[in-house]
Amino acid sequence: MRLTCTVNGKVETIDDVWPGESLLYVLRERMGLPGAKNACEQGECGSCSVHLDGILVCACLVAAGQVEGAEIKTVEGLAGATDLHPVQQAYLDAGAVQCGFCTPGLIVATVDLLEKNADPSDSEIREALAGNLCRCTGYSKILDAVRLAAVRLEGAGKH
Amino acid sequence: MEFFRPATLIDALALKSTHPTALCINGGTDVMVELNFDRKRPETLLDLSAISELSEWSDQGDSILLGAGVPYTRIYQELAKELPGLAMASRTVGSLQIRNKGGVGGNLGSASPAGDAHPPLLASGAAVNVASVNGTRAIDINEFFLGPKKNAMNSDEIITSVLIPKARGGQQYSKIGTRNAMVIAVCSFGIAIDANNKSVGTGIGSAGPTPLRAHEAESYAATHLDWVNGSTVTPEMMKEFGALVAAASRPIDDVRGTAAYRRHSLAVISGRCLKWAWTSTQDMRSK
Numbered sequence: 462m463r464l465t466c467t468v469n470g471k472v473e474t475i476d477d478v479w480p481g482e483s484l485l486y487v488l489r490e491r492m493g494l495p496g497a498k499n500a501c502e503q504g505e506c507g508s509c510s511v512h513l514d515g516i517l518v519c520a521c522l523v524a525a526g527q528v529e530g531a532e533i534k535t536v537e538g539l540a541g542a543t544d545l546h547p548v549q550q551a552y553l554d555a556g557a558v559q560c561g562f563c564t565p566g567l568i569v570a571t572v573d574l575l576e577k578n579a580d581p582s583d584s585e586i587r588e589a590l591a592g593n594l595c596r597c598t599g600y601s602k603i604l605d606a607v608r609l610a611a612v613r614l615e616g617a618g619k620h
Numbered sequence: 621m622e623f624f625r626p627a628t629l630i631d632a633l634a635l636k637s638t639h640p641t642a643l644c645i646n647g648g649t650d651v652m653v654e655l656n657f658d659r660k661r662p663e664t665l666l667d668l669s670a671i672s673e674l675s676e677w678s679d680q681g682d683s684i685l686l687g688a689g690v691p692y693t694r695i696y697q698e699l700a701k702e703l704p705g706l707a708m709a710s711r712t713v714g715s716l717q718i719r720n721k722g723g724v725g726g727n728l729g730s731a732s733p734a735g736d737a738h739p740p741l742l743a744s745g746a747a748v749n750v751a752s753v754n755g756t757r758a759i760d761i762n763e764f765f766l767g768p769k770k771n772a773m774n775s776d777e778i779i780t781s782v783l784i785p786k787a788r789g790g791q792q793y794s795k796i797g798t799r800n801a802m803v804i805a806v807c808s809f810g811i812a813i814d815a816n817n818k819s820v821g822t823g824i825g826s827a828g829p830t831p832l833r834a835h836e837a838e839s840y841a842a843t844h845l846d847w848v849n850g851s852t853v854t855p856e857m858m859k860e861f862g863a864l865v866a867a868a869s870r871p872i873d874d875v876r877g878t879a880a881y882r883r884h885s886l887a888v889i890s891g892r893c894l895k896w897a898w899t900s901t902q903d904m905r906s907k
Contacts, residue, residue, distance in 0.1 A: 504652075
């Protein structure tokens with residue numbers, strides 16, 4: 462099938478898509494956007510988290526045919542022309558990146574959390590990020606990064 | 621593989637009638653796992669996610685009519701007061717990413733004995749509305765589950781909604797797993813107390829070939845709860861209720877736990893659920 466959808470603000474048309482393949486496969490293999498990571502392919506790890514029509518989803522659990530006409534935002538769409546997104550910068554500054562494989566998914570999930578809840582409690586952060594696994598197990602630094610991003614975004618008046 | 625994405629229910633029913641082996645997909649959280657791992661290669665995939673009426677709910681007075689595709693996130697954000705048991709169960713499903721997409725229709729369609737929505741639907745006495753080109757019918761939740769991953773639907777039917785009575789007393793849901801998120805229940809239990817009818821409904825998950833009711837435990841609770849004065853549930857009542865729930869289960873040993881552990885943990889969580897649900901029944905009464 463021919464698939465047309467908006468990815469990071471740009472309308473994209475891709476031919477020869479198999480409608481049963483995952484949105485993750487479309488992003489990585491057909492559109493050259495490898496930010497969303499492919500690990501479990503069953504929604505367990507959160508590495509492929511993206512925004513689909515404003516909702517946080519696992520791209521591996523969305524069929525390509527379902528995103529016709531949809532708006533998708535991936536980790537590649539977060540940074541500005543010169544600066545990283547404040548959440549990305551906070552992950553760097555807090556030392557929340559070890560091997561980095563889970564980082565894109567966690568950053569997208571963190572952006573989703575802070576858009577809805579500018580000042581989350583620790584338990585709210587834990588619940589919001591429970592679907593994102595870090596096998597380097599750097600969770601305490603990840604929590605630091607979320608708190609740091611929340612403070613900076615509040616200070617910047619972004620909410 | 622053919623892929624259809626009808627915009628209306630009428631079109632979807634026509635397609636299901638001409639393609640009875642079509643696999644329905646909506647949130648995708650179950651179906652995509654099957655596709656990704658080559659466990660299923662359906663000739664036809666019928667995407668229901670563009671049909672707006674499936675992702676709406678409405679207040680029917682004594683009941684909530686819940687569209688099959690309303691995601692779990694919306695159930696616990698919007699219906700926690702009317703359907704507290706289902707809301708609690710919804711909040712335990714997978715992760716936020718899963719809850720944003722998955723809904724009760726898919727849970728019922730998959731009919732896994734471990735489905736988180738099933739115990740509260742059994743406890744509340746819900747009805748599953750299915751439709752085909754020949755019309756609609758409501759299937760009593762007690763007659764919906766026929767076996768592991770088998771339900772009472774015909775091949776030309778689509779689940780459209782679930783009619784769930786609003787809470788008329790305390791409700792609870794409890795689930796055993798290795799962590800608070802991303803858990804397929806080792807076992808689970810839902811309870812709904814009906815203070816108007818002085819009755820108790822139950823649902824057992826992941827401890828039998830289908831989700832189950834614990835009928836004797838329900839009768840025991842209905843006759844032993846102090847409906848007049850609302851006095852607290854005693855440890856003896858918790859123990860007896862739990863023992864009757866465990867006796868109603870039919871668990872097996874599998875990768876998630878042993879039958880013996882399931883019986884034991886069911887007894888513990890169901891006793892607690894009875895106490896908690898009775899306490900919230902009294903809180904509701906005093907308001």
